[in-house]
Amino acid sequence: MTSPSSIRSSLESVLGPEAVRDDPETVAAHAVDGVPPRAVAFPGSTNAVAEAVRLCQRKRLAVIPWGSGSKMAAGFPPERFDLALSTARLQRIVDMDTANLTVTAEAGVRFKTVQAALSGEENRCYLPLEDPVTPSQEEICPERENRGCFIPMSPPHSRTATLGGIVAANSSGPTRLLHGLPRDLVLGVRYVTPAGEVVGMGGKTVKNVSGYDVTKLMIGSQGSLGVVCEITLRLLPLPERTGTELFAFDRREAACRFVDRVFESPLLPSAVELLNHRACALLGPEELDRPAGGTWGVALALEGVEEAVTRMRETFGKMGEARRARVRLQLEGEAHARFWERYGHLEETMEEAWPNLITIHPVYPISEYSGMAARVDALDAVCVLRAGSGTGRIHLLPPGADPEGPEKLLPVVERILEACVRTGGGLTVERAAPAWKARLPLWGPEPDALALMRRIKDQMDPDRLFSPGRFVGGI
Amino acid sequence: MDRKPWIEQIEEIVGPDHILTSDMDRILYGYDASLAKGKADAVVLPGDTDEVSRVMALAHRERIPVIARGSGTNLSGGTVPARGGVVIHLSRMNRILEIDLPNRTATVEPGVITLDLQNRLLRDGFVYAPDPASQKVSTLGGNLGENSGGPHCLKYGVTTNHVLGAEVVLSDGTVMWTGGKTHDSAGYDLTGLLVGSEGTLGVVTCMILRILRAPEAVKTMLAVYDSIEDAGNTVSAVIAEGIVPATLEMMDRVVMQAVEASVQAGYPLDAAAVLIIELDGMVDGMERQAQKIQAICRRHHVREIRTARDDAERAKLWAGRKGAFGAITRLKPSYMVGDGTVPRTRLPGVLKRVLETGEKYGLLIGNVFHAGDGNLHPLILFDERVEGELERVKAASSEILKICAEAGGTISGEHGIGLEKLEEMHFVFSEGDLAVMRQVKKAFDPKGLLNPGKVVP
Amino acid sequence: MNIVQLRKLSYDEVCRCNRCGFCLPSCPVYAVEQRESASPRGRNAITRAVIEGRVGWSRDIERSIFSCLGCGACTAACFPSVGTRDVVMGDRACLAGEGLQPETADRLARSIGKSHNISEEDNEERGDWREILRDVPDDAFEKDAAEVVYFVGCVASFFPMAQKIPVSMSRIMERAGVDFTILAGEERCCGYPLIGAGVPEHVEAHRAHNLRKVQEVGAKAVVFTCPSCYHSWKASYDAEVELLSAPEFLERLIQEKRLPLKELRATVTYHDPCDLGRQSGVFEPPRNVLQAIPGLRLKELPNNRQMSVCCGGGGNVEMVNPELSGRVAQMKIEEIRSTGADMVVSSCQQCLRTMLTRARREKVPLVAKDLTELVMEALEGETS
Structure with missing residues (x-):
């Protein structure tokens, strides 16, 4: 067993002292399901992330990547948790290419921040400056009216969510109806593998079939296959x-x-x-x-x-x-x-008001929304259903100060699960108090392809160092 | 050929009519629309998932490579049995199993022809968005394997954005489902991995596709240019203006000449390039958008803009584009098609270098591309029967892919890696990147029996 | 023919096939068989492999090459226009040269050589269809000199099912006052089936004979109700007289107001025979004739004109592989039924025969008529 101080000092030796913390306050703030890490690392670059991961690999330390923490309540409690790998210092917007309708930014950048930067006036150049084909861009499009671009996403936790977190959770909101999910909008990722290797998949083109689409595998993998450090997203021009x-x-x-x-x-x-x-x-x-x-x-x-x-x-x-x-x-x-x-911001509002609530992300074929609405009608819940997308959010409110309260919610979750499964869907529990988690179907029904998912995990993270035990089937 | 014992076992599974082992058939399943060639050991035409599963379990026991294919229209050697083995031709599994309009899905077998589904959906006012130029021939299973694109991908995305779920047979014969009728499934996105894996991870035997309501209105324009740079700059300017059309397609003079000889689409033969610009969606404001685009075209010295007045005229404008690859052999008997993709703003510069490469190697290159996506399709023309030409063509093709990679792009936008671009994978991927892909392959197919020698070098 | 000759004939052509596969959905045989050897792309590839010495002629290849209907739909769908039909006919000649042609093809060739028709009948019986017309003498329509020769063709002469066609055609010409003759026992097979059977070198004797006979009567024109005879004459006869298909001739008679037509209330669809439409470019005349009949409504097939799908009766496949031919006919029947028309009209005895035979076997109600039959019914004063 490596002691906390030795974890800190080894990490400090590769990342520098400013990038590692193990004070009680920091550690507590990065607890997952009540389990605090032994240290928190704040690497400042993708290479630094790789250094940190390689160290963890050598010392067999369990790692959980951490963005803003907005979605950390999902999943099983970690089997082991040594290091929280925070992306808080991965804050660069690497490439804002509005002419190409792409943006590349580091994982720790908040969604809100990129969105604001993109809508600004300053990114009007649309020809690559280093390769000017026509001498003056003004000649090409002097009366250009377009005001800017945006990432066509509307994620929950929109004030705090980081790009890395959105990608890791394939997190989506209302406008997915028109624009799709992160899996449709992420063109490429650079990430650090559990072995500490920096790999790049995808790129700045909308079409890309060179090799396996590993980007898709990383999207929604919930930090179980590595740390996403850099993300390239597809943009759209701001609508008129x-x-x-x-x-x-x-x-x-x-x-x-x-x-x-x-x-x-x-x-x-x-x-x-x-x-x-x-x-x-x-x-x-x-x-x-x-x-x-x-x-x-x-x-x-x-x-x-x-x-x-x-x-x-x-x-x-x-x-x-x-x-x-x-x-x-x-x-x-x-x-x-x-x-x-x-x-x-609805999620935060809810979480602040009812720290013990259960948030469910139901999944069902899109035409079943009215049936879902009927099912939640009588519940004491805050509920939004994403018509046309086959999903939504159901926030079950714990009944007051009743000590038996939580008990009463567990069968409700089961019933919602049953309803979703009957339609061919399922659910994930995005938030629940750690104490209840053992009794909740956190990832819904077992996927048919779970065995294959395990084989992927075994190949990519054979020592089970990344978010061990947290994902589907305890992966 | 001495009949191997496993051939009889396959015969028992699919029946004697559905296994082919003659020398002729083995050669006939040795090619696709690329220049690569191989020879199958046997060809199986299974009738359902169970047969596929049993054939694959058998192949697994006997350690025989398995290559699944549809119509064999792919352009990178992806369905060529490079190391022999059993070719599974899925043409008999061609049923549309369900059209579920309320849930906006279509469930199909992999052998369904893309256009057949399209025509079936149109009757109800729906579409399946990906529209590869070969849609009249290509199968949906093949589209899934190659992650096919098409002109309308500019607005609607490629095949992967329209596949919700798949029934897949793994190399040992195990059958499982990934995804389903819902849009979010818990766990790893295995469907996303399968799409574009060129049959190296599993054989998909059923797929659930996302369908969309057909657009209310469509407007198709042909813009004619005397300079290819002007056409390229128009593409950048349209996007920069905040307009994302449904398609932005470009063809150069060489291609137009071949096409005109073939289908008389009405392209002007003396122009340097044409753009096919199509808007679709709600009718409201479309005319104004079209005028905006026309103004941009004029700023970029367009010679002439034609607007299709009806479906027939629209079909005519598209007929030429869809037959561009096929028509090109009117000029020379063989061609090699590139598929490099670059950030769209780099297109004019890259195009110039492509043409220079043609000159350097003394090869005629025709260009047709999905300009809006930055996806180039340089067609290098030659005669493969002339000694030494193929080598020169391969060198030129590789150089073009290098140019694309250096411009921040990639070596394949929609045709896949197959056999033809294996070496070029190193242009865009490090050893570490490739190692991850090999891990994926190992998780799906530990013995390496599915379409061996493809995709990952 | 041998491989050296085949190379000269077909090598450049098959090398222009870039294997894009656009021919696959247009080939009725591929639609039925769903395998590469049944596709135009496959047949081109086989030819190329044989020429390049990568594979030798075999029974499998014979089956593939003799399963081609020769309908030409592949070439119509082919962007570089590879002439697969001609390639296949070259292959057949080569297979026959090797003695590898199917037995039925060989028998057909020998029969034509011996009896001058495809039916192994006494050629003197060619005019026997006239027996249907009870009110005419045995040698009706035979003249020593006439302006027009009506070339009846083997199928319509000998197959009872198709004899309505010469009966109607001769009646119509009579009514229009056309000065015509038939050649009766002196008419010989046009030679077209010999090409399909792989012995094109046998065509010449038939061609010379038929040409001589037409010359002897001093005709200015030859009229055909068989699209294959028509195509064969147009493509290879080098005749100095005008050659007209029945639809073209009927169209002309109607334009000249020589055929008074009464009302026929029906919705019909029209099947373009491959040899008349795609091969000879006669698309509009039959439609114009149909439109000239008052009360008749024409509902086009989903695949019409250049895209017309073969009935299954082409390329001698009906003889070599009747089962395959029947399955193609089945597809055609389904396409016809999808139009909801009362009947299908065509201008080819072979198409009608193939479709009707299949319909009877499968007990599918199908009304199929030749254009001449329908015009005959529409003629004022005729009782049908």
Whole structure:
């Protein structure tokens, strides 16, 4: 057994003293399911990460990569945990190539930070400066109107989430309806393997079939196959116009029928979110849940050219009217941005208010959303269902100070799981108190290909040093 | 040929009509649309997953290589039995098992022709987005194996973005499902690994595909240029202007001439390049977008812009593009097609160097490419019967891939590595990168029996 | 033919095949068999391998080469336009040279050589179809001199199922006042089946005989109801008279207002025979004739004109491999039924025979008529 101080000193010798901490406060802040690491490393570069991992490999230390910590509550408690490998100092935006519609940044960069940088005015050059084909770019496109780019993602924990965390969890939000999942948007990764080797997969091109698509394997691997250090993402030009349509219905069935109509139309909203009354109350504006209780809301995000957004507003408005929507709110500009900001922050809001809540990420074929809505209707939960995407979030609230409270939630989770499995889906538990985890189906039903997944883990991390025991099937 | 005992065992599994062992058949399953050649030991045409599984279990016991294939249209030697073995031709497994409109999925066997699914879906107003130029011939299983692209990938992504789940037979005959009808499955993204693995990880016997509602409106334009640089700069400018069309395709003069001789798509023969620009989606604002694009074209000295007025005209504009590879042998009997891909902004510079490479080696090169994706398809023309030409072509082709790699791109955008680009893998991957790929291979196929000698050097 | 000659004939052609595979979905035989040896790409590759000495002629190769319908759909779908049909015919000649042709092909060649028709019948019986027309003498339509020769062809002369065609055609010509003759016992096989059987060198004697007979009657034109005879004459006869397919001739008679047509209420679909459409470029005349019949609605097949799918009756496959031919016919029947039309009309006795034979065997209701039959029914004053 290596003592904490010897871990620190060995790490210090490769990373420098400023990059390693083992003070109680830091260690406690990086605990996973209540298990604190023996030290936390803050390498400042991909190569430094590799150095640290090689050291862990030599000393057989168990490593868990750590971004902002927003999604660390998912998964089984670690079997072993020696070192938290923080990406907090991997903060460079390496390459912002808006002309090519790609951005490359280090894993520790917050999503919010890149997004803000991309929307700025300063990245208007679209020809590679080192290889000017036409003498002056001004000649090429003097009256360029485009205002900037964005990463077409809307992840949960949007204020804190890092790119590395989003990739490791394949974490997605409402606009996945139009833009897809991280697996559709990540073009390449550079990561450090459990052996401490820096490898690069994918690149700056949308199409790439050179060799195996190992990038896909890393996306959603939850830190069990290495540390993702650098990520290249696909961008889109900022849309000409954006907006939100909010509706509230007295009855769940009416809300669902409205959503059905939306999908039957040729229109292309970027998000269609079905909210139970508690979610309405939390997300506001206030009118959405007035009178309180019993209502179901539908939030539609719109983006595109002026004419398309206008038509969507008109058409959806009429559809809502036909289904007797009690409330219709149109958000634009700041109000629109603030609403989706709150949306992206919903998880934190919940976690702050109810530290013991259980957050479920249900998975089901997309047409089953109305059945899912019926199932959660009676639950004391904050629930958003991602219509058209076959997922959502169900936050089960622990019943007050009742000491038996948690017990009562466990069968609820089982029932939701059963419902999802019946449709051919499953669920993952994204958050639950460590004490309950042993009794919860954290990753849903066992995947058919679990044996093959284990073989991949055995090949890539034979000593089981990365996030040991935390992933599907205890991988 | 002396009949090996395992041939009789396969015969028992699939029936005598569905195993081919004649010298002729072994040669006929030795090629694809690339220049590579091999010879199969036997060819099996299984009728269902169980037969595939039993044949593979047998091959596993006997340590015989297994090469799965569809129509054999791939362009990198991916389905050539480089080391002999059993070729599994999945043409008989060609049923569309289910179209599930509410869940937006299609469940198909791997031998279904891509366009057959497309036509079936269109009846209900839906589409399967990937549209490789060979869609009329290619199978969906082959598309999965190669992670096929196509013109519309600029907006909709490649095959991997449209495969939700797959039933796969592993090298020992084990059958398992990865993914399913849902969009998020817990665990490693094995479906993502299988797509584009060129049959080296498993044989997919059933697949669940994502389908989309057909776009409400489509607008197709042909922009004609007197200079290839102008056409290239237009591509960059359109994207920079904040417009992502459904397609941005480019063809140069050499290709246009071959195509015109073949299908009379109406391309001007004296132009240096044409762009096919297509917008799709909601009808609203499309006209304004089109005008914006036309203004950009004019800023870049376009000679002429034509807009397809109806489906027939649109089909005509596309007919030429889709037949570009095939038509090129009107000029010379053989061609080698490159598939290098670069960040789209590097396209004009790279293109210039491609043409210089052609001059250096004294080879005629036609260019057709998915310009919006930065995906080049230089077609190097020659006659493989002329001694020494093939070597020169291979050298030139390799040099072009090097140029792409140096420009921050990669050696294959959609055709795969197969046999033809194995050496060039070193242009873009370090030994460490390749070691990881070998680990993947080992996890799936420890004995190395599936399509051996491909993808990873 | 030997390999040296084959190399000269086909090597450049097969080398232009770049194995892109675009021919695969267009080949009806591949659609049925689903294996490479049944595809045009495969047949090109075999030819190339034989020429390059990588494989020797064999029974397997014979089966592949003699399973080609010669329909030419592959070439229509081929961007570099590789002439696989001609390549295959060259192969057949070479196989026959090696004595490797199928027995049926050999028998056919010998029969034509001996009896001058494909049916091993006494060639004097060629005109026996006239017996159907009870009101005419045995030597009806035979003249020493005429403006037009009607070349009936073997199938329509000898197969009862197809004899309605010469019956209708002669009636129509009579009604239109055409000065025509048939050659009866002096008509010989046009030679086309000999090419398919791998003995193109035997064609010449038949060609010379037929040409001489046409010259003897001093005709200005020869009219054909058989697209294969028509194509054969056009492609290789070097005739100095006008050659017209029945649809072209009927179109002309209608334009000249020599055929009064009454109303026929029906929806029909039209099947383009390979040798008439793709091989000879006659696509519009039969359609114009159909449109000229009042009340008739034409509903096109999903695959029409250049893309028309063979009925299964081409390339002597019907004789060599009747099972395969029948399965192709089945596909054709299904395509026809998908249109919902009351009947399929074609301009080829062989197409009708192949389709109807299959339909009967499978007990599928199918009405198939030759264009001449339909025009005959539409003629005012005729009872059908």
